[in-house]
Amino acid sequence: MxxxxxxxxxxxxxxxxxxxxxxxxxxxxxxxxxxxxxxxxxxxxxxxxxxxxxxxxxxxxxxxxxxxxxxxxxITNSGLFPFQNNYATPMTLGIDRMVLAAGAVLAYPGQNRLVIDIGTCITYDFINAEDQYLGGAIAPGFRLRYEALHNFTAKLPLLTFGDPTHFIGNSTEQSIHSGVVNGVIFEIDGFIDQYKKEYSKFTIILTGGDADFLAKRLKNTIFANSNFLLESLNNLFQYKIHND
Structure with missing residues (x-):
């Protein structure tokens, strides 16, 4: 075990x-x-x-x-991974992003893959069909957005995650929820659309604690798996056993 x-x-x-x-x-x-x-x-x-x-x-x-x-x-940056790391600063690439990339390569072989992880930060990681890690993006997650609105303004309250009742917020609280939640949804769909301009076909894996919530609201077809990082850790462990 x-x-x-x-x-x-x-x-x-x-x-x-x-x-x-x-x-x-x-x-x-x-x-x-x-x-x-x-x-x-x-x-x-x-x-x-x-x-x-x-x-x-x-x-x-x-x-x-x-x-x-x-x-x-x-798991360290210098360990064995099933992809070629083309990041310009490979030793600064987060271990969590490397594990997710490895999991995408092992679970979806021979495909272009985009992994989107919703956590404290939202990370985007792209690995092409030749198993080359190209990079991605890092953006603030839900909690950081709520905290930023409270910490860097004089009067906006600190809210926890909430599903907006309507796109048009009819109160300060609902306006914050709409801005944060819909902002994340539009951001993710926008990133995916940008990738589509360069890659006609790729697999999208959405993971993290809010993956299931977002999967129902994104316009793009994705694989939602909130346990993908833990599964990827196990798959990477099995990969190392057979390739060390």
Whole structure:
């Protein structure tokens, strides 16, 4: 069994796999990290490998506390990936983006792929049919947009995510929801339309916590999979086993 862990900017997500089958997934905060990992190991004593991808501030030493329970593998920029990295600054490319790109290559071989991840930031990553990673874009996610409107104005309230009741907001709160949510939707559709001008055909994978919400509102046909990063971690682990 394999335990994959994604340390994000706000939350830690994990999943237990038996080969290609996802058995259970978890979401918890940084404060209760060790306690929750211990619970997972207790529930699944056959876990032999712990695979970690981190863009957050959790230290490697926190994971090394479990090295007697499983073999620990940290995903790094210099590791083995199933694509050619054509990023101009490859060592600055986020591990989460590299894992998503690897997952897209392994899950959708021989295709142009665009991966859109909705998290603290919205990231766009494009890998062509020749398995060359070309780059993409980084934009603020929902939470950052709400916080920016509150923090950089005098009177706008700090709101949490909310589905606007109408395109035309008839109150300050509804206007903020409309601007943030519809702004993200129009942005994503706009990016996809721009890619269509250069690539006549490509597969779009939408992932992240709000993937299912957005999938119903985008005009473009996409594959929505909120667990794609965790699945990609497992697929990348299996890839390394067969290619090391």
């Amino acid at each position: 394999v335990l994959t862990v994604d340390v994000g900017n706000t939350r830690i997500k994990g999943a237990v796999f038996e080969k290609d089958t996802l058995l259970e997934q978890f979401v918890f905060d940084r404060e209760n990290f060790k306690k929750n990992i211990e619970k997972i190991f207790s529930a699944y004593p056959k876990i032999s490998d712990l695979v970690v991808a981190s863009v957050g501030k959790l230290e490697k030493e926190d994971f090394l506390a479990f090295e007697k329970r499983a073999k620990i593998g940290f």
